[in-house]
Amino acid sequence: MNRTLKIVAAVAVAFPALVVAQEAPKLEIAVIDVQRIVEESAVGKEARARLVKAQEEKFTQGKKMADDLEALRKQLTTQAATLSDVKRGELQKQIEDKQVQLQRFQSDAQQQLDELKRNELEALEKQVMPLINELGREMKLKMIFNKFQSGLVYADDAVDVTDEVLKRFNTKVTK
Numbered sequence: 001m002n003r004t005l006k007i008v009a010a011v012a013v014a015f016p017a018l019v020v021a022q023e024a025p026k027l028e029i030a031v032i033d034v035q036r037i038v039e040e041s042a043v044g045k046e047a048r049a050r051l052v053k054a055q056e057e058k059f060t061q062g063k064k065m066a067d068d069l070e071a072l073r074k075q076l077t078t079q080a081a082t083l084s085d086v087k088r089g090e091l092q093k094q095i096e097d098k099q100v101q102l103q104r105f106q107s108d109a110q111q112q113l114d115e116l117k118r119n120e121l122e123a124l125e126k127q128v129m130p131l132i133n134e135l136g137r138e139m140k141l142k143m144i145f146n147k148f149q150s151g152l153v154y155a156d157d158a159v160d161v162t163d164e165v166l167k168r169f170n171t172k173v174t175k
Contacts, residue, residue: 028140031147031155033162037128038121041169047120054116058109065105069098131168135161 038044072095080088136144144161145152 028142030136030139030141030144030159030161031150031152032132032144032165033147033160035148036162037166037169038124040166041124041128042173043124043127043169047124051113051117051120055113058113062102062105062109065098065102069095069102072098127173128165128169131172132165135164135168 038048072091076083076088076091076095079091083091132144135141139161145155147155147160147162
């Protein structure tokens with residue numbers, strides 16, 4: 001027994017970190033499901049409604065252009081035999097011009113919708129980030145990850161603070 005105490009004492013002198021039980025700092029981590037914030041918050045729902053409305057407007061405009069193009073094609077098909085070469089050429093040129101206009105419209109519309117979506121998400125982020133930061137400080141968290149855009153493949157529901165952020169966000173927006 002005396003020999004064991006001497007060994008423990010020698011180890012304690014040589015390697016104090018092994019003998020002194022030190023508690024490792026607890027790393028507090030949480031995740032937030034940003035998609036749920038966008039889908040379930042009042043502000044997110046309003047932003048999505050604006051995006052849907054803009055998409056519907058662009059779709060309606062595009063459909064009208066496509067219908068006009070189809071009408072010209074149909075006219076060319078049904079009247080091709082009775083049209084002069086000059087008139088047929090003019091109609092074909094109109095069809096080509098309408099095709100180019102439609103393609104440009106579709107490209108421009110997609111860019112505009114993408115920009116609108118980006119702007120809506122940035123505005124939402126500016127409003128929700130202070131709440132996330134506040135919650136992180138209150139809960140003494142070291143890190144909060146975006147649940148599905150961080151490379152994270154698993155997160156226990158206990159570390160998900162999305163419900164609390166949603167509650168605060170909706171409460172703050174309502175005021």
